[in-house]
Amino acid sequence: MRILTYAIAVIVATATVDGQQVLSFSTPNPNVNGWTVTAGGAVNAVPFVFIEDLPSFGWNGNVIGMTSDGLGSGAFLPGGSLANFDGFWTAAWTFSLPNGAQNITLNYTGLFADDRVLLELNGTPIGAAGLHGPGEGSMVFSDGVSSVPYSFSGPAGSGAIPAGFNVGGQNTLTAIINNTGVGINGSLTSIASSSGDRTGFAVNGTISYSLANNPPAAPILVSPADGALDVSIPPILNIAVSDPDTNRLTGTFYGCVQPANVGADFTIVALPDTQFYSETNPGIFQAQTDWIISNRTKANIVYVASVGDIVNDGDTPGDESEWDNATNALYRLESPALTGMTDGIPYGVVPGNHDHIDGTNLYNTFFGVSHFIGRAYYGGHYGSDNDNHYDLFSAGGLDFVVTCIDFNDSSPFSDYTDIDAWSASVIQANSNRRAIVVSHDILAANGSFDARGQAIYDNLKGNTNLFLMVCGHNHGAATNCQTYQGNTIISCLADYQDWTNGGDGYLRLYKFSPRNNVIHVKTYSPYRDLYCTDATNQFDIPYDMSGMWVPFATNSNIASGSTTSAAWPGLTPGTQYQWYVTVSDGQATTTGPVWTLTVTTNVPPVFQTVKRTEGMISFEWGAIPGRTYQLQYKTNLAQVYWISLGGSNAATTATMSATDSIGPDSQRFYRVVLSP
Numbered sequence: 001m002r003i004l005t006y007a008i009a010v011i012v013a014t015a016t017v018d019g020q021q022v023l024s025f026s027t028p029n030p031n032v033n034g035w036t037v038t039a040g041g042a043v044n045a046v047p048f049v050f051i052e053d054l055p056s057f058g059w060n061g062n063v064i065g066m067t068s069d070g071l072g073s074g075a076f077l078p079g080g081s082l083a084n085f086d087g088f089w090t091a092a093w094t095f096s097l098p099n100g101a102q103n104i105t106l107n108y109t110g111l112f113a114d115d116r117v118l119l120e121l122n123g124t125p126i127g128a129a130g131l132h133g134p135g136e137g138s139m140v141f142s143d144g145v146s147s148v149p150y151s152f153s154g155p156a157g158s159g160a161i162p163a164g165f166n167v168g169g170q171n172t173l174t175a176i177i178n179n180t181g182v183g184i185n186g187s188l189t190s191i192a193s194s195s196g197d198r199t200g201f202a203v204n205g206t207i208s209y210s211l212a213n214n215p216p217a218a219p220i221l222v223s224p225a226d227g228a229l230d231v232s233i234p235p236i237l238n239i240a241v242s243d244p245d246t247n248r249l250t251g252t253f254y255g256c257v258q259p260a261n262v263g264a265d266f267t268i269v270a271l272p273d274t275q276f277y278s279e280t281n282p283g284i285f286q287a288q289t290d291w292i293i294s295n296r297t298k299a300n301i302v303y304v305a306s307v308g309d310i311v312n313d314g315d316t317p318g319d320e321s322e323w324d325n326a327t328n329a330l331y332r333l334e335s336p337a338l339t340g341m342t343d344g345i346p347y348g349v350v351p352g353n354h355d356h357i358d359g360t361n362l363y364n365t366f367f368g369v370s371h372f373i374g375r376a377y378y379g380g381h382y383g384s385d386n387d388n389h390y391d392l393f394s395a396g397g398l399d400f401v402v403t404c405i406d407f408n409d410s411s412p413f414s415d416y417t418d419i420d421a422w423s424a425s426v427i428q429a430n431s432n433r434r435a436i437v438v439s440h441d442i443l444a445a446n447g448s449f450d451a452r453g454q455a456i457y458d459n460l461k462g463n464t465n466l467f468l469m470v471c472g473h474n475h476g477a478a479t480n481c482q483t484y485q486g487n488t489i490i491s492c493l494a495d496y497q498d499w500t501n502g503g504d505g506y507l508r509l510y511k512f513s514p515r516n517n518v519i520h521v522k523t524y525s526p527y528r529d530l531y532c533t534d535a536t537n538q539f540d541i542p543y544d545m546s547g548m549w550v551p552f553a554t555n556s557n558i559a560s561g562s563t564t565s566a567a568w569p570g571l572t573p574g575t576q577y578q579w580y581v582t583v584s585d586g587q588a589t590t591t592g593p594v595w596t597l598t599v600t601t602n603v604p605p606v607f608q609t610v611k612r613t614e615g616m617i618s619f620e621w622g623a624i625p626g627r628t629y630q631l632q633y634k635t636n637l638a639q640v641y642w643i644s645l646g647g648s649n650a651a652t653t654a655t656m657s658a659t660d661s662i663g664p665d666s667q668r669f670y671r672v673v674l675s676p
Contacts, residue, residue, distance in 0.1 A: 020103075021211065025093050025173065026204040035091045091175045091201070099168040101209040106161040106173075108205035113177060117201045120174045122166060127159045129201075175201050214244040215588035219251065219581045222563055226595040233599050234567045239581055239592070243560040247585040252485070252554045253566045254464070255579035256547035258596055263396030263545075266300040268436075268510040272494045273472040274326065275312035275354050276502025282325035284505045284527045289329045291526030293338050296345060299511070302395040303377075304333055304345055307472040308352025308407060308440030309497075310367075315358035323362050330367075334375075346377035348391045350404040352440035352473060360387055382422040390426045392433065396514045398545060401430040401465075407440035407452060407473070416452075420459045427463045431550055435466040442471035443493040447478035453491065457482065461489060464551055467543060468492070468519075470508070477523070477536040486582045486591045490541050494523065504528055514545040547578055573624045574601035605629060605672040608655070618659045621672050623651035628675040631658040633668045648675060 116130030222238035224231050241249050277285035311322035334344030349367050368386045372378040382388035387406040403423050408414040427435045442453035461484040472495040480491040496503035505527025511520040523537035553566035576598045582591050605621045628650045632642035
């Protein structure tokens with residue numbers, strides 16, 4: 001006979017569990033009636049649902065089954081009159097998967113049958129079970145038109161199926177049940193059946209999937225218009241947001257002053273691990289710093305960073321000469337006579353694990369707080385020593401903060417909990433400066449984060465002003481690029497200590513070109529007068545130097561298709577600004593275009609303080625330098641004219657003040673007028 005399966009669409013509630021969409025199916029309640037049951041070719045066999053418990057079979061209520069009270073035997077053919085249902089019958093459950101469904105898995109449990117059941121997904125067998133044992137081989141039934149083979153390979157009560165689905169359409173889960181203990185590997189043409197026979201099956205399961213996330217659309221400007229002039233303070237910025245998946249959105253507003261002029265190119269130098277120079281090749285170390293001094297003006301070198309492992313043996317007794325060699329090289333950078341600069345060339349050092357051997361007493365003796373304090377570029381330190389500190393400098397019209405973070409992998413290991421809190425606070429407190437991190441260990445040789453590097457990145461990645469991290473420690477050169485909430489952070493490893501002569505004097509040059517928004521990275525040895533030009537040692541880093549972007553507002557839980565607004569506080573009258581918005585659905589972030597505006601110079605003055613003392617009253621208000629203000633009064637608001645107190649005055653600072661003597665008037669009303 002031909003097996004006929006009539007599939008109907010079943011509407012099943014979809015639940016969401018941990019971001020997964022989940023469809024449930026079962027033969028027990030609640031959706032047993034969603035199954036379509038077909039009785040093979042037995043005319044008088046009517047399918048129905050058992051409403052009874054069969055605990056001996058492992059069934060507990062609402063099992064799909066069939067029964068017959070027929071007797072006798074005869075030919076099992078379509079249209080026959082046999083009142084039994086030897087042979088096949090089927091039960092089918094249909095479900096739909098939407099376009100974009102991914103990570104689809106069908107899980108089934110409790111598959112049980114009397115006699116045997118074959119479970120198919122879209123016509124492909126996925127599981128089998130049977131009370132009377134597996135039906136190995138094939139059963140072939142003939143309806144005179146075709147033969148259909150089936151293999152029952154159970155029993156198996158559960159399974160996980162990850163493939164074979166029809167995405168964007170209907171899928172059918174079909175149970176094919178055999179109700180005879182004979183006829184395996186043969187043609188069922190004349191089979192006897194006992195009176196009152198019955199069969200059935202039970203199954204439970206779920207289909208789980210996730211939907212591919214689409215990123216939010218770029219935000220659309222509502223107001224003020226791009227390039228708007230004379231915008232009131234504070235500007236109220238309005239955008240429209242939407243998401244193709246209709247997710248709730250978060251919009252973060254960023255802004256900065258529109259740069260007036262592009263600064264000159266400048267260079268930052270990184271000194272990779274110098275431990276073997278300090279130990280056995282001090283001349284190479286000195287050649288590096290001499291070259292930096294000689295090329296300070298030509299290359300516009302503005303800062304030098306030592307990435308740690310300054311020496312090889314730390315505080316080991318008898319190896320103090322390594323520190324003498326290190327200072328002979330590095331102290332040259334701070335010499336006014338050699339550099340022509342009062343504080344020398346700004347530079348920072350940080351301990352590596354070799355500097356920590358037996359402690360960092362010698363490190364702090366030669367490079368401690370007392371050695372750097374008072375220099376214009378030295379920002380401060382953590383705790384009582386200089387193992388962690390930060391520097392401040394400016395170049396090319398840009399302001400920088402360099403945070404130097406200690407690394408120690410020797411016993412006792414450093415606890416970085418408080419150090420990480422400190423480094424985050426330094427970068428946050430200097431959010432108007434572009435942030436660089438210097439630490440000995442950040443990247444592995446393959447370019448992935450080491451454990452310590454991952455912790456530093458995770459701790460600091462939320463700071464939008466952080467853009468560069470440099471390190472040594474692991475031998476080789478590598479680069480790592482990470483983007484978090486629209487901000488890209490580049491990490492660079494350079495360590496050549498296992499090369500000839502402990503590194504052959506190679507150092508890293510980071511040449512910043514604000515006009516071209518790029519950092520040219522090169523690796524050069526003053527000792528050998530050679531460049532390394534392979535792709536890991538010479539490359540460009542795209543970096544936007546057109547403005548120092550700072551987030552000033554974040555709006556959450558925004559409905560897709562709606563507008564959202566933010567006020568931009570603290571702007572200077574008459575100044576041109578640029579701004580943009582990132583929109584996130586929690587999985588993907590879209591960055592909008594950059595818009596500009598110029599805030600008005602006609603900002604009404606507002607009294608900040610009004611104080612009355614014996615015989616006098618004093619006023620203070622916010623002002624725009626260069627603009628003229630006049631203090632006036634009335635004794636009655638019904639009067640037509642205001643009376644000026646003294647002459648008008650031009651502001652030289654952001655605040656102005658004036659006083660008035662308390663006269664015989666019972667009352668006075670005051671105002672400040674901004675002259676055109």
